[in-house]
Amino acid sequence: MGRRLYIETFGCQMNVLDTQLVLGQLRAQGYQVVDTPDDADIVLYNTCSVREHAEQKVWSRLGELRATKQQRPNLVIGVIGCMAEREGTGLFRRYPHVNILCGPAELDKLPAMLHNAVVTSAKPSDTDHVSHSGRRRQVALMASTTRRSSTLAATDDHLENLDLSRSVSSTDDVSQAYVRITRGCNKFCTYCVVPYTRGPEVHRPPQNIIDEVIKLADAGAREVTLLGQTVNHYAYRHPDARVTSFADLLYRIHEATPALPRLRFVTSFPRDFTDAALQAMRDCPRICHYLHIPAQSGSDRILKLMNRGYTARQYLDLIDRAKSMMPDISLATDFIVGFPTETEDDHRRSMDLLRYCRFKNSFIFKYSPRPGTIAIDRFEDDVPEPDKRRRNNELLAVQQEVSAENNRQMIGKRVEVIIEGESKLTSRQAKADPSFVDLTIAGNKPAHPHLSPTVTQLIARTRGDQIVCVDGGPFLKGQLLRVQITDSQSLTLFGKLIAD
Ligand code: SAH
Ligand code: SF4
Numbered sequence: 149m150g151r152r153l154y155i156e157t158f159g160c161q162m163n164v165l166d167t168q169l170v171l172g173q174l175r176a177q178g179y180q181v182v183d184t185p186d187d188a189d190i191v192l193y194n195t196c197s198v199r200e201h202a203e204q205k206v207w208s209r210l211g212e213l214r215a216t217k218q219q220r221p222n223l224v225i226g227v228i229g230c231m232a233e234r235e236g237t238g239l240f241r242r243y244p245h246v247n248i249l250c251g252p253a254e255l256d257k258l259p260a261m262l263h264n265a266v267v268t269s270a271k272p273s274d275t276d277h278v279s280h281s282g283r284r285r286q287v288a289l290m291a292s293t294t295r296r297s298s299t300l301a302a303t304d305d306h307l308e309n310l311d312l313s314r315s316v317s318s319t320d321d322v323s324q325a326y327v328r329i330t331r332g333c334n335k336f337c338t339y340c341v342v343p344y345t346r347g348p349e350v351h352r353p354p355q356n357i358i359d360e361v362i363k364l365a366d367a368g369a370r371e372v373t374l375l376g377q378t379v380n381h382y383a384y385r386h387p388d389a390r391v392t393s394f395a396d397l398l399y400r401i402h403e404a405t406p407a408l409p410r411l412r413f414v415t416s417f418p419r420d421f422t423d424a425a426l427q428a429m430r431d432c433p434r435i436c437h438y439l440h441i442p443a444q445s446g447s448d449r450i451l452k453l454m455n456r457g458y459t460a461r462q463y464l465d466l467i468d469r470a471k472s473m474m475p476d477i478s479l480a481t482d483f484i485v486g487f488p489t490e491t492e493d494d495h496r497r498s499m500d501l502l503r504y505c506r507f508k509n510s511f512i513f514k515y516s517p518r519p520g521t522i523a524i525d526r527f528e529d530d531v532p533e534p535d536k537r538r539r540n541n542e543l544l545a546v547q548q549e550v551s552a553e554n555n556r557q558m559i560g561k562r563v564e565v566i567i568e569g570e571s572k573l574t575s576r577q578a579k580a581d582p583s584f585v586d587l588t589i590a591g592n593k594p595a596h597p598h599l600s601p602t603v604t605q606l607i608a609r610t611r612g613d614q615i616v617c618v619d620g621g622p623f624l625k626g627q628l629l630r631v632q633i634t635d636s637q638s639l640t641l642f643g644k645l646i647a648d
């Protein structure tokens with residue numbers, strides 16, 4: 149019975165965490181993780197539905213596997229995550245060679261489903277017509293069970309078991325780890341699939357979160373990022389009606405993990421960000437002064453059509469509050485360009501908002517109409533593609549100006565970074581050309597006492613989430629080090645390790 153498993157993950161940090169948790173469970177059951185689908189008995193795609201482009205990648209992967217499945221009929225193919233939930237069993241019509249469909253709110257069921265799929269697919273009598281009759285298919289979708297109401301979800305949160313199952317072994321790299329504090333979303337922004345794919349917002353019990361962060365810190369985590377779609381909405385109501393707010397949770401985690409150097413959280417929602425939460429950030433020295441807080445637009449008319457629930461003025465007031473409490477705060481945001489009916493004037497307001505807030509970076513997306521959302525039913529996708537592209541580029545250009553200026557001000561400063569790993573550019577070029585010598589590295593003598601003579605370009609991140617390229621060795625991965633910023637380009641800083 150084949151148990152070699154290949155998994156590819158698309159989408160946001162929630163999916164990255166889901167993959168880690170699922171793999172933890174499967175490894176404990178004897179599955180072995182392999183690096184390519186060619187070596188695998190089971191291929192899983194953990195998918196994202198947020199924009200059409202994210203889905204297209206998975207469609208093409210599934211198309212490629214059609215021929216493989218013909219040659220190896222026992223191969224088990226699973227689509228898990230947001231796209232499984234959004235597409236539902238209709239996916240089998242287009243891709244009959246898929247065996248498993250499991251939505252993100254049902255992932256605790258995946259080990260049993262895989263077991264069933266592997267056992268049935270290994271039966272010698274199992275021929276292709278069986279697969280088409282659906283016998284080998286395993287389906288777990290929120291939509292196919294009863295769609296849970298918010299209250300039901302809060303009391304019957306079977307998915308909590310997935311997070312609780314987290315096991316950390318000595319071989320796991322936990323230097324930068326995610327911990328979920330809420331799952332799902334109740335906001336129903338008109339363009340967004342997430343409330344439909346991940347279900348209603350559920351807040352995890354604080355003690356479970358704290359225990360998980362302690363477990364990771366004890367295993368050597370240097371940075372823990374708390375995850376939620378609207379992370380600052382966290383408010384856990386205990387059975388005795390006491391409420392643990394987001395600010396309370398931050399204080400409690402910070403106090404419980406004195407050896408954890410960095411605590412962060414994403415994604416914040418621009419409404420209901422309390423002063424208490426900002427104070428917690430200011431008062432707890434190990435909480436990073438960083439907010440990813442998507443604005444989406446600078447136009448009140450568009451924000452209203454998006455159902456975001458705030459005005460541009462309210463957004464700016466929050467940014468002002470945050471900056472006045474933490475002058476060193478680093479801010480990131482998301483924008484959608486070309487939302488239905490968006491005019492040049494609306495677009496200009498987004499650019500103005502970007503300039504005012506001086507974001508560290510902006511994730512800019514062209515509006516993508518998503519099946520099942522309110523916007524696709526209510527509004528025509530009427531901004532032509534060339535205008536979307538141009539507005540995307542214009543916003544990006546303003547962001548690059550702002551980033552370049554922000555980054556220039558960093559030159560000469562000494563900052564703490566966490567080493568994330570080798571720069572992709574270096575490893576890609578090195579692979580393509582074994583004699584490759586990066587000239588930016590060649591002239592630099594290693595400044596750090598721990599450095600070996602072989603120097604590679606590393607990617608590191610500051611407490612404010614800025615990327616810094618530094619020269620070092622891959623063995624430094626996961627370490628917290630000091631660097632001096634020596635140079636900057638619009639989106640990247642360059643630094644050298646210093647030994648203080
Ligand atoms: N929960 C987070 C964002 C989750 S989705 C929040 O509300 O801030 C990540 C980003 O994808 C969003 O912030 C939005 O900018 C973008 N996005 C979501 N749906 C989209 C769509 N239909 N078209 C284009 N971008 C979209
Ligand atoms: Fe989507 Fe809005 Fe929820 Fe974010 S807050 S996940 S954009 S519905």
Ligand code: F3S
Nearest residue numbers: 159160196197198230
């Ligand atoms: Fe994508 Fe689902 Fe995350 S739609 S962005 S993987 S919540």
